[in-house]
Amino acid sequence: MLTVFENPLCATQWCHEQRDRNQTIGFVPTMGALHLGHLSLIKRSIAENDVTCVSIFVNPLQFNEASDYSSYPRDLKGDYRLLADAGCDMVFSGTNRDMFPETTSIDDVKLLDPGPAARGLEGDYRPGHLEGVCTVVERLFKFVGDCRAYFGVKDFQQTLVIQDLAGKLGYPTIRICETLRDTNGLALSSRNKLLSDAQFELAGNIFSALTQAKTLWQSGCRDCDQLRAAMYKTLSGALHIEYADIRDPHQWQAGSPDGTLDRAIALIAVRIDSVRLIDNLRLDDGL
Numbered sequence: 001m002l003t004v005f006e007n008p009l010c011a012t013q014w015c016h017e018q019r020d021r022n023q024t025i026g027f028v029p030t031m032g033a034l035h036l037g038h039l040s041l042i043k044r045s046i047a048e049n050d051v052t053c054v055s056i057f058v059n060p061l062q063f064n065e066a067s068d069y070s071s072y073p074r075d076l077k078g079d080y081r082l083l084a085d086a087g088c089d090m091v092f093s094g095t096n097r098d099m100f101p102e103t104t105s106i107d108d109v110k111l112l113d114p115g116p117a118a119r120g121l122e123g124d125y126r127p128g129h130l131e132g133v134c135t136v137v138e139r140l141f142k143f144v145g146d147c148r149a150y151f152g153v154k155d156f157q158q159t160l161v162i163q164d165l166a167g168k169l170g171y172p173t174i175r176i177c178e179t180l181r182d183t184n185g186l187a188l189s190s191r192n193k194l195l196s197d198a199q200f201e202l203a204g205n206i207f208s209a210l211t212q213a214k215t216l217w218q219s220g221c222r223d224c225d226q227l228r229a230a231m232y233k234t235l236s237g238a239l240h241i242e243y244a245d246i247r248d249p250h251q252w253q254a255g256s257p258d259g260t261l262d263r264a265i266a267l268i269a270v271r272i273d274s275v276r277l278i279d280n281l282r283l284d285d286g287l
């Protein structure tokens with residue numbers, strides 16, 4: 001049965017009780033508007049832990065545009081139904097005041113430094129975003145305590161920042177899970193709910209561009225300029241490209257001095273009208 005807490009301190013108490021009973025805890029932090037991608041994280045958590053909890057909090061600190069925050073899909077009742085059906089044990093939410101009790105104004109919350117993984121790409125195009133993610137995730141980790149925490153690789157740069165954060169805190173154990181895709185290859189995301197049918201079709205170009213880069217890589221190309229160019233060519237049309245780039249997934253560098261990489265991940269961020277979408281694909285076969 002799903003236990004619902006609207007105060008994160010109750011969630012902390014619940015987690016203490018679980019650990020006292022030697023139950024391992026899996027934790028899936030979310031901003032709600034749950035879809036099959038979230039459910040796949042929850043399913044993995046249920047398989048790997050005795051109990052699973054989920055947080056739902058639309059974190060104002062990580063939205064660098066007020067309109068993006070206000071239009072972010074919210075459906076708490078629907079989310080609770082999905083979680084109960086999925087077999088999740090506990091879900092908690094909270095107000096801004098619950099999450100950041102030290103201040104009455106969200107603008108006064110002291111942001112954490114997300115570290116070197118926040119440099120470039122999302123760091124450039126969404127100033128303050130990864131700072132906001134890092135700040136809220138630290139709070140969420142503190143509410144839940146030691147556990148296994150599950151994140152989707154779709155937000156690749158976020159996973160790097162969170163792994164660094166968990167390394168600094170000494171907990172939790174982080175599990176990164178693969179991206180689920182729609183019929184046209186579009187990575188599942190809560191923001192997809194904001195796309196019209198035509199925009200959804202257009203958004204399929206993102207995955208086509210990533211697979212173009214992968215095909216080129218598999219044919220032996222290691223030149224970042226050529227890989228980038230192939231993605232830009234596919235991402236034509238009404239998509240506004242913020243970036244289509246290649247990085248070393250471990251060292252988070254853009255290329256060696258000769259512009260090549262031995263390990264690579266292709267990353268894309270586009271806007272379709274006001275909807276911002278990101279995705280990525282590992283080009284080499286490494287983990």
Ligand code: PAF
Nearest residue numbers: 029030031059133136155
């Ligand atoms: O990936 C998300 O949904 C959010 O960035 C997270 C990790 C729940 C923090 O608000």
